[in-house]
Amino acid sequence: MPTLRQQETRTTAIRWSALPVEISVAEIGGGRDPHEVAVLHCAAGRLAELFGARRVAAAAAPPPCGRYWIPSSTLSRREAAALGISDGSQLWGGIVPAGYVATKLVSHPRSGRRAAAPKGWIDIIGLEDCTLPGWSVFSRADALAAGAELLRGGPVRVKPPRERGGRGQRVVRSEEELGNWLDAASPRVLEEGLVLERDLVESTTYSVGFSVLPGGHRIAYVGTQRTVITPQGVAAYGGSRLEVVRGTFADLEATLRPGKPRAAVQAASRYDAVIRHAYGVVATRCNYDVIAGVDRLGRRHLGVLEQSWRFGGASMAELLAIERFTRMPGLQRVVAETVETFAGERVPAEAVMAWRGDARSPCKYARIVEEASAGMAA
Structure with missing residues (x-):
C-alpha cells in the first residue's frame, strides 16, 4: 500500500499532467492600465488554444478543479485560496505568504538584528552573493544608518519597493541629501519600507x-x-x-x-x-x-x-x-x-x-x- 507521501506525490504529478479545462484572468488589486489588461486577455486566449480549454469570465464561481488562472499580480495565500488555487498547477504566476515578499525588499537583509522589520521577515544568509550591496529599511533611523554605511563606498540608489520601471527612485550622494529626501517623503513610504542599494x-x-x-x-x-x-x-x-x-x-x-x-x-x-x-x-x-x-x-x-x-x-x-x-x-x-x-x-x-x-x-x-x-x- 502506498504511503501518504507517495499518494501526495502521485496526486501532484496527475495535476501537472492534466490540462486545464477553463482559463481565466484574475485582475488583482486594480490600478492596471487598459493596455496591461488587454495583454493579459490576449495571453489567456492563446493559453486556451494551447490547452484546448474554454475562456471564462473571472467573475464566474471557481469550479472544484480544472480552472487555470493568469493573475495580474502575485497572489497572497488568502487571494489564492479565494480563487480555489491549491498549488502551482492552477496558475501562471506566484503565491507569497506576505505582500512584501513580492517586492524588491526581499533582495536585501536588514542593516542589523535590531532594525525594524515586518512580521515574518527573514534575513537570508548568503543572499549577498547574488545581489548588489544594499539594505532594506523600515524606519528613518535605520535608513540613515544603513545609508551612511553604503555612502562610504559611493552614491546610493533609494528605491520604493512597490514601484515598477524605475519610478520614484532617487540617487543620493551624501547623508545630508538622504536625510532631506526622507524628510520630504510621506510617512507611508517608510511604513512600506525602502531599498538602499549601490548605484551603478x-x-x-x-x-x-x-x-x-x-x-x-x-x-x-x-x-x-x-x-x-x-x-x-x-x-x-x-x-x-x-x-x-x-x-x-x-x-x-x-x-x-x-x-x-x-x-x-x-x-x-x-x-x-x-x-x-x-x-x-x-x-x-x-x-x-x-x-x-x-x-x-x-x-x-x-x-x-x-x-x-x-x-x-x-x-x-x-x-x-x-x-x-x-x-x-x-x-x-x-x-x-x-x-x-x-x-x-x-x-x-x-x-x-x-x-x-x-x-x-x-x-x-x-x-x-x-x-x-x-x-x-x-
Whole structure:
C-alpha cells in the first residue's frame, strides 16, 4: 500500500499532467492600465488554444478543479485560496505568504538584528552573493544608518519597493541629501519600507527566468531589455529580447558561453533557490532582473535587482516560445521578443499584436525572431 507521501506525490504529478479545462484572468488589486489588461486577455486566449480549454469570465464561481488562472499580480495565500488555487498547477504566476515578499525588499537583509522589520521577515544568509550591496529599511533611523554605511563606498540608489520601471527612485550622494529626501517623503513610504542599494553608472540589465505550464511545458531564458522614451519624455520599459530553451536554468546555463549572460543566469538561479525556499513561495512564472555594471569607483558588480512572480512584460515572448516548441518537438532553442513602442514603427507581419497603442499607451507586440542563435555573447 502506498504511503501518504507517495499518494501526495502521485496526486501532484496527475495535476501537472492534466490540462486545464477553463482559463481565466484574475485582475488583482486594480490600478492596471487598459493596455496591461488587454495583454493579459490576449495571453489567456492563446493559453486556451494551447490547452484546448474554454475562456471564462473571472467573475464566474471557481469550479472544484480544472480552472487555470493568469493573475495580474502575485497572489497572497488568502487571494489564492479565494480563487480555489491549491498549488502551482492552477496558475501562471506566484503565491507569497506576505505582500512584501513580492517586492524588491526581499533582495536585501536588514542593516542589523535590531532594525525594524515586518512580521515574518527573514534575513537570508548568503543572499549577498547574488545581489548588489544594499539594505532594506523600515524606519528613518535605520535608513540613515544603513545609508551612511553604503555612502562610504559611493552614491546610493533609494528605491520604493512597490514601484515598477524605475519610478520614484532617487540617487543620493551624501547623508545630508538622504536625510532631506526622507524628510520630504510621506510617512507611508517608510511604513512600506525602502531599498538602499549601490548605484551603478554603467550597466546592462538582463531578464532571466522560467515558466512551467501544465502538460509538461517548461522553458528557461535569458535576454536583455530595451528602453523607450514616452511622449512625456520619460524613459520606460520598451520590451525584452529572450533566448529561450526547453527545460530549466541548468539546461539554459549549459547552452551559454562564459560571460555576463551566463553569470546572470547563475545569479538568478541562486536567488530563486534561496528566496523561494526561505519564504515558501509557489511560482510557475519567475522573472529576475539581473544587473551587471560598474559603480563610480570603478568596481564591478553583478546581482539580482528584483523578482517578478506574475505575468510581466516578457510573458508574451515566453508564451510564443512555448507554442513554437509545442509545434516543433525537435526544436531546442528560439529567440523571442516583446516590443513596446511609441515611435509608430512598422509592426512585423509575423508579430502577434496584443495592443495597438494610442496617444498615451504604447503599441505592444511579440514575435519569434527567426534567425538562429548560437548562444548569447558576453
